[in-house]
Amino acid sequence: MKKQWSLVLLFAVSLNFAQQGIPNYQPSEENLNAREWFQEARFGLFIHWGVYSLLGDGEWVMNNQNIAVDTYEKLPSFFNPIDFDAEEWVAMAKNAGMKYITITSRHHDGFSMFDTAAEDYDIVDATPFKRDVLKELAAACKKADIKLFFYYSLLDWRSDDYYPRGRTGLGIKGRENGDWNAYIAFMKQQLTELLTNYGEIGGIWFDGHWDQKQWDGKKFGKLNVDWHYRELYQLIHDLQPHALIGNNHHIAPISGEDFQMFEKDLPGQNTTGWGTSASDIGQLPLEVCETINGSWGFNLQDDKHKSSKELIHLLVKSASYGSNLLLNVGPMPNGKIQTEHLKSLSEIGLWLDQYGETVYGTKAGILEPDNQLASTRKDRKVYLHVLDPEHNVIFLRDVPEKIKSAKLYGTSKKVRYEQNDLGLTIAIPKAEMNPINTIIELELK
Numbered sequence: 001m002k003k004q005w006s007l008v009l010l011f012a013v014s015l016n017f018a019q020q021g022i023p024n025y026q027p028s029e030e031n032l033n034a035r036e037w038f039q040e041a042r043f044g045l046f047i048h049w050g051v052y053s054l055l056g057d058g059e060w061v062m063n064n065q066n067i068a069v070d071t072y073e074k075l076p077s078f079f080n081p082i083d084f085d086a087e088e089w090v091a092m093a094k095n096a097g098m099k100y101i102t103i104t105s106r107h108h109d110g111f112s113m114f115d116t117a118a119e120d121y122d123i124v125d126a127t128p129f130k131r132d133v134l135k136e137l138a139a140a141c142k143k144a145d146i147k148l149f150f151y152y153s154l155l156d157w158r159s160d161d162y163y164p165r166g167r168t169g170l171g172i173k174g175r176e177n178g179d180w181n182a183y184i185a186f187m188k189q190q191l192t193e194l195l196t197n198y199g200e201i202g203g204i205w206f207d208g209h210w211d212q213k214q215w216d217g218k219k220f221g222k223l224n225v226d227w228h229y230r231e232l233y234q235l236i237h238d239l240q241p242h243a244l245i246g247n248n249h250h251i252a253p254i255s256g257e258d259f260q261m262f263e264k265d266l267p268g269q270n271t272t273g274w275g276t277s278a279s280d281i282g283q284l285p286l287e288v289c290e291t292i293n294g295s296w297g298f299n300l301q302d303d304k305h306k307s308s309k310e311l312i313h314l315l316v317k318s319a320s321y322g323s324n325l326l327l328n329v330g331p332m333p334n335g336k337i338q339t340e341h342l343k344s345l346s347e348i349g350l351w352l353d354q355y356g357e358t359v360y361g362t363k364a365g366i367l368e369p370d371n372q373l374a375s376t377r378k379d380r381k382v383y384l385h386v387l388d389p390e391h392n393v394i395f396l397r398d399v400p401e402k403i404k405s406a407k408l409y410g411t412s413k414k415v416r417y418e419q420n421d422l423g424l425t426i427a428i429p430k431a432e433m434n435p436i437n438t439i440i441e442l443e444l445k
């Protein structure tokens with residue numbers, strides 16, 4: 001091979017290698033245990049909160065309204081969420097049946113919701129509130145036995161050092177051309193803080209990778225930068241071996257990650273068009289994340305709230321794929337959660353009080369869920385979730401094993417069924433159909 005070409009090849013291979021994360025990553029024993037815990041947990045609370053909440057227009061407001069850096073920097077001076085009560089949030093999550101919380105420690109706007117020594121643009125040094133909300137949340141979570149994860153944005157619309165710039169935030173004025181390596185060092189400093197100053201952390205949830213990819217309106221192209229995942233991931237695993245790493249990059253897992261996430265999508269469905277496709281599903285624990293209305297950060301005018309029935313269906317469908325659901329709230333600038341979302345969360349909690357056994361600690365079921373049916377499995381039991389109350393006679397072609405009995409979950413009422421070479425037919429009396437979800441418990445032989 002000509003020297004020139006081998007150099008090009010070497011460069012391509014090393015750039016590719018740099019994106020691959022930790023070579024031959026072997027998760028520690030603690031990490032494997034944490035994955036197991038994660039898979040049993042099934043339900044978590046996502047929290048998007050930052051100075052953007054003040055504007056009531058979602059967490060992308062800086063980009064969407066092209067707010068110049070010095071203008072946006074006025075927000076912290078009047079961010080004063082006097083009604084914030086960490087224990088209240090944790091109690092809300094717990095009553096909803098959630099087992100963990102993932103909160104934005106720093107979103108794309110570059111504002112840190114924790115006390116960082118890397119700069120003063122943070123909740124303690126730049127707001128009249130002066131309280132480290134992550135610290136208060138960490139303490140409240142510990143007390144309530146809820147695990148705490150930190151969302152961390154790789155993308156930054158404010159930092160000069162986030163250079164080369166990505167695809168978004170290009171209309172934001174007031175940035176200089178800085179130094180990418182300094183940006184990587186900054187992230188390492190912040191991640192070190194997050195993994196040392198807040199006790200035991202559930203994990204880190206990265207986002208923003210896709211900002212550095214070309215996009216032609218239909219699909220993503222090449223990545224422009226080296227995110228130094230190998231070092232970032234190693235740092236996290238060294239500081240807290242049990243902490244789980246996930247990255248919302250919309251591609252197959254990168255070595256060093258411990259769970260895989262699907263944004264606004266059931267695993268592999270890619271209904272958004274920019275999501276993760278089925279062929280990119282790896283072997284890691286899965287997590288679906290979704291909003292209650294259409295917004296992550298507080299959005300005053302977004303009233304497209306999903307009903308608690310829709311949200312329960314989403315939880316059950318996620319579990320049918322063997323996936324967790326991370327359901328989002330965007331607290332208001334005063335630190336309160338909007339009443340519509342409080343109501344949904346408590347309704348889901350009541351439902352889980354009764355039917356949680358068919359969700360927590362289950363594995364993917366025996367069929368691909370749709371709007372009529374979903375299913376989860378635990379040992380020799382299969383839970384058939386009938387999501388459409390009109391659908392009381394069910395025929396399943398591919399039941400992998402013979403069944404021994406069928407009954408209405410939580411009762412001793414037997415359900416009529418017939419299993420033969422063609423498949424399994426189940427007939428549920430109309431009067432027994434539950435408007436939200438009728439659960440049939442099948443016992444396998």
Ligand code: GLC
Binds near residue numbers: 289
């Ligand atoms: C997207 C958005 C971001 C949000 C995240 C949650 O990546 O950029 O605002 O935090 O999804 O899944």
